[in-house]
Amino acid sequence: MTVTELAASCGFTIAAQADPDRPVDGCYCGDLLSWVMGRAQADCAWITIMSNVNVVAVGSLADVACVILSEGVTADEKLLETARVKGVNILYSEKPTYETATAVYRATGAA
């Protein structure tokens, strides 16, 4: 399932579309950036409530398929522009983190 298909399936908003056809494999939830870099798998959807610009660097370096800002959190335009330049997809979810993760799980069937 691609990032675009995931967004459509789960009702997420695409805030920064950098690589819309990138496949999503799995999901990781976390807000401590080093913890995420230590544990998140490449190609996963990373769910966080952090919205500072370092999230883009972590998303890029950890090589995640997309970053989903949950709980209705949004990012400023500077972050979104940086994400487009660095090839990081950013999605918004109005749902709480747990529900966002279960929606990703149902959509992708990932364990």
Add this chain to the structure above:
Amino acid sequence: MSESLTFTYDVDGEDFTSAGQASVQVKKNLRRLGLSPEIIRRVSIAMYEGEINMVIHAGGGKADVVVYEDRIEIVLTDHGPGIPNVELAMKEGYSTASDSVRSLGFGAGMGLPNMKRYTDDMRIDTEVGRGTVITMTVRLDA
């Protein structure tokens, strides 16, 4: 062949928002060299953690990335306060970062452990009041 390719970066100690620029640049350069995504991921995460540490603790520094035929070496050099207790600093969850740094999502006490986790070898040469040199190696033939 014993040729190597060296990339050198200055890490700005003042600017938290630009932290990671050197790592992202390394990622791009390694991708151009045709290295595997997993190797690139390991090198760039290890380097990013080092970069962040230099910004948080040392007021910046220098990063040298040397690509050899069989390995990549990352050498991070700073003239910060040094690490008084390396064994403690290597423990997951131990951090001396400030609350403001933590509010950005850093300071989880995972920086040095992640650097070790993602590299095949890591050496720390540090002296209080003088600075720290961290040398990490990622093997390409593993």
